[in-house]
Amino acid sequence: MQAGMEKRTVEAKLRAKGVGMSFKRDGKVTPVLENIDLDVGEGEFLCLLGPSGCGKSTLLNIVAGFLEPTSGTVTIDGEPVQGPDPRRIFVFQERGVFPWLTVEGNVGFGLFRLTRAEREQRVAHYIKLVGLRGFEKAYPQELSGGMKQRLEVARALAVNPDVLYLDEPFGALDSITRLIMRGELLRIWEAERKTIVFVTHDIEEAVQLADRVVVMSTRPARIQTIVEIDIPHPRDISSPRYLELRDGIFEEIGLAHKI
Amino acid sequence: MNLLVRLRPLGFIAVLLAAWHFAVNRQAVHLLPDPLQVALALGELMQRGLLLKYVVASLFRVTWGFCLAGVIGIPAGLAIGWHRRWEAALNPFLQILRPISPLAWIPISILWFGVGDVAAIFLIFLASLLPLILTAINAVDGIPAVYINAGRNFGLSPARLVYSVLYPAVIPRLILGLRITLGIAWMVVVAAEMIAVNSGLGFLIVDARNAGNRYDLVVAGMVSIGVIGFLLDMGIRSLESVRAFRWGYSED
Numbered sequence: 408m409q410a411g412m413e414k415r416t417v418e419a420k421l422r423a424k425g426v427g428m429s430f431k432r433d434g435k436v437t438p439v440l441e442n443i444d445l446d447v448g449e450g451e452f453l454c455l456l457g458p459s460g461c462g463k464s465t466l467l468n469i470v471a472g473f474l475e476p477t478s479g480t481v482t483i484d485g486e487p488v489q490g491p492d493p494r495r496i497f498v499f500q501e502r503g504v505f506p507w508l509t510v511e512g513n514v515g516f517g518l519f520r521l522t523r524a525e526r527e528q529r530v531a532h533y534i535k536l537v538g539l540r541g542f543e544k545a546y547p548q549e550l551s552g553g554m555k556q557r558l559e560v561a562r563a564l565a566v567n568p569d570v571l572y573l574d575e576p577f578g579a580l581d582s583i584t585r586l587i588m589r590g591e592l593l594r595i596w597e598a599e600r601k602t603i604v605f606v607t608h609d610i611e612e613a614v615q616l617a618d619r620v621v622v623m624s625t626r627p628a629r630i631q632t633i634v635e636i637d638i639p640h641p642r643d644i645s646s647p648r649y650l651e652l653r654d655g656i657f658e659e660i661g662l663a664h665k666i
Numbered sequence: 667m668n669l670l671v672r673l674r675p676l677g678f679i680a681v682l683l684a685a686w687h688f689a690v691n692r693q694a695v696h697l698l699p700d701p702l703q704v705a706l707a708l709g710e711l712m713q714r715g716l717l718l719k720y721v722v723a724s725l726f727r728v729t730w731g732f733c734l735a736g737v738i739g740i741p742a743g744l745a746i747g748w749h750r751r752w753e754a755a756l757n758p759f760l761q762i763l764r765p766i767s768p769l770a771w772i773p774i775s776i777l778w779f780g781v782g783d784v785a786a787i788f789l790i791f792l793a794s795l796l797p798l799i800l801t802a803i804n805a806v807d808g809i810p811a812v813y814i815n816a817g818r819n820f821g822l823s824p825a826r827l828v829y830s831v832l833y834p835a836v837i838p839r840l841i842l843g844l845r846i847t848l849g850i851a852w853m854v855v856v857a858a859e860m861i862a863v864n865s866g867l868g869f870l871i872v873d874a875r876n877a878g879n880r881y882d883l884v885v886a887g888m889v890s891i892g893v894i895g896f897l898l899d900m901g902i903r904s905l906e907s908v909r910a911f912r913w914g915y916s917e918d
Contacts, residue, residue, distance in 0.1 A: 473815055493821035499812045506913030507834040516830070517820035548913050566820060 419446035420602050426479035428465055438627040439465050452603045454613035457623030463606045464574055471497045471572045495570040496563035500579050504547045504559050511543045513558055517566035533561040553584040570602045614653045622659050699882040707882035723865040724855050731790025732851045739795045743802025768793035768854050786858035793854040794847050801843025805836035838914020845902045852895045867891050
């Protein structure tokens with residue numbers, strides 16, 4: 408299944424080396440992550456897949472600089488990560504948009520260094536890209552869940568980051584909206600070619616989106632296996648190869664695919 | 667239909683007034699003035715120009731005390747809430763101050779400022795200060811971490827983080843706290859005027875009783891206090907309907 412890995416020649420954009428994390432609570436030390444080694448290539452779409460509560464979000468928070476690992480290092484372009492950075496934007500679940508700002512205000516939030524004209528032009532571009540035209544003056548509470556999520560993606564893209572971190576971004580959406588949002592995200596990724604690290608517990612989602620799926624074990628999380636999804640986009644989700652890869656991951660996680 | 671719903675509170679007040687009228691007049695000895703006497707007393711106060719004068723005097727004291735408390739208490743509370751360590755250090759002290767009624771400060775405020783406007787304003791200031799500090803601390807504590815993290819992620823300087831994330835995020839809770847505190851301040855002004863000054867609605871109530879048991883004037887003072895308190899609350903509540911603040915009051 409990992410055949411073809413060797414031919415990957417892209418330079419690693421992001422490199423985690425020996426990353427471990429444990430939390431101390433009530434005097435008890437709970438290991439959450441153990442010895443994570445991971446390279447993410449420039450422009451790659453990588454999914455971190457694992458059961459709920461396994462520590463994949465913790466890993467994403469470490470990589471993004473919001474948490475400091477107990478051991479190991481994370482480097483981006485060879486530089487150690489020392490905190491959050493506007494070149495790498497974290498997209499939270501839909502609740503991350505600022506409710507006191509309009510759609511325009513949210514998209515322009517990170518653009519305070521630009522001149523007014525540049526900011527307006529950039530805001531308009533990304534509102535259009537995520538399909539929110541006509542809602543410029545709306546407040547988030549007037550938008551649906553899917554629109555809020557697109558708004559947050561637009562806010563992230565507007566500052567032109569190299570990397571996007573997405574933490575189960577579609578988890579709170581209904582299944583139809585979720586499917587549409589996956590298509591939208593792929594369309595945007597193809598247009599902008601950002602490096603994307605995407606956390607999910609949904610196997611189908613991972614196989615539909617990613618170049619590679621990193622399958623993580625239960626706590627303490629280790630990398631169980633890395634699966635390359637060698638199907639070009641747009642992916643036919645009933646093709647034999649798709650089903651083969653998907654079922655391989657089901658088995659890897661130890662799930663029967665009969666209910 | 668809609669009009670009917672809107673008129674319902676007025677109807678209720680009318681029924682109460684009628685009940686009050688009949689209950690008072692059934693007794694030979696009047697324990698309360700009846701509504702008509704109170705209305706006449708209000709008319710008398712207006713005619714003598716006292717009602718407006720006293721209302722303005724009370725509002726003047728509340729405005730000063732409340733605004734001073736806001737200007738000092740809100741920034742202080744925001745700063746304390748923002749710095750977890752300050753909060754841990756100061757919280758026990760604030761919780762000890764909290765159960766002390768503002769009225770317990772009356773002797774000390776007279777000692778410091780003598781009998782007069784300043785003592786009354788000081789009492790209102792004290793009564794408003796602590797609730798506003800605590801409101802501001804709680805408002806900061808209640809900011810969801812994702813807003814702060816998003817702000818940090820976009821590379822905001824600490825000053826900009828305060829201005830563009832902390833400040834807008836606390837506004838809805840601050841408005842709620844201001845509402846409650848203004849209610850407290852308005853209650854305290856009456857008590858403060860009973861002891862310390864010679865004008866205002868609180869003064870009217872004690873004075874009417876001392877100068878010949880004019881209970882119609884006492885109740886007229888009470889009614890004025892209630893109506894003005896209601897109007898003040900409506901004024902602050904109107905802030906809650908500002909579009910950029912409304913998110914803080916929705917269920918979602």
